[in-house]
Amino acid sequence: MRTMNREDNAKRKMMRMLVFSVALLSVILILSFALSDANLRLSAAGKNLAPSLQHIFGTDWLGRDMLTRTVKGLRLSLLVGAFASMISVFLATAMGIGAAIFGKKADTFISWLIDLFIGMPHLVFMILISFIVGGGIRGIVLGVSLTHWMSLSRVVRAEVLQLKNAEYIHISKSYGKSPWYIARKHILPSIFPQIMVGFLLMFPHVILHEAALTFLGFGLSPQTPAIGIILSEAMNHISTGKWWLVLFPGLLLVIVIKSFDNIGEQIRILLEPSSANE
DSSP states (O other): OHHHHHHHHHHHHHHHHHHHHHHHHHHHHHHHHHSOGGGGSOOSTTTTOOSOSSSTTOBOTTSOBHHHHHHHHHHHHHHHHHHHHHHHHHHHHHHHHHHHHSHHHHHHHHHHHHHHHHHSOHHHHHHHHHHHTTSHHHHHHHHHHTTSSHHHHHHHHHHHHHHTTSHHHHHHHHTTOOHHHHIIIIIHHHHHHHHHHHHHHHHHHHHHHHHHHHHTTSSSOTTSOOHHHHHHHHTTTGGGTOTHHHHHHHHHHHHHHHHHHHHHHHHHHHHOGGGGGO
16 A cells, blocks of 8 residues: 555656646747847847846846847757757667668668767767858757767667567568568557657757857857857856856756756656666
8 A cells, every 4th residue: 555655656746747847848938939029129228237027037238138038049949959859869760770670780880880979079079060061050950960869779779679579570571561661560659659758858968969069159150049159148248247147048948958858757757667766
């Protein structure tokens, strides 16, 4: 009886954390659309104002409202991160399935490719890719997506190797179905929950690395209202005592990343309760 009560309490706690994270992210997303672009107009009279009821996050050196800049910058980072994550998940799924069902040579080559990418310095590799393709949104998307697929591909490969020995897979092979057909009709639907969890757990890392690339000047242009640009510009003014220019955007970025990480972790535990004790 006590064990059941502990399990029920743990489930309720997980659901509360999940709902809280989703609600928090929803509020930030709604704010990014609700706040007017008029708050981003230059204002000589409203420059460098400390946080107040009128400007909760204060204003910057050009008189722009920092709350509006921050949430709109986070919205852009979320969009770029979602696109990069989807590309990375597609690569991971294709590589993982290919390594598991297309024979030993394909498995050896893909495993070697995974080890090669993992062995490279992560941030340096992202900067190099972004620089080669000319930076901007395209550079960030390619740089981030091409460096985040390896861990998920290993998970997919392991799942597919287990499924290969299933009876319905052998029956499908006996009917002469091709590996592409088996992957599309049988394997992919079975591993879809793991892929979704992998996407949710990858997403916060992608957002953080997108912000890091932009902060270092290898990502979006300075005119783009991304969170990395906001933090990079604010560093030039923090020495003058304008702490709010860095504190609130950085804090909100951490909150968003932790919320997505928490959502992915809670969904993983709900799908695989045994992983809660790992």
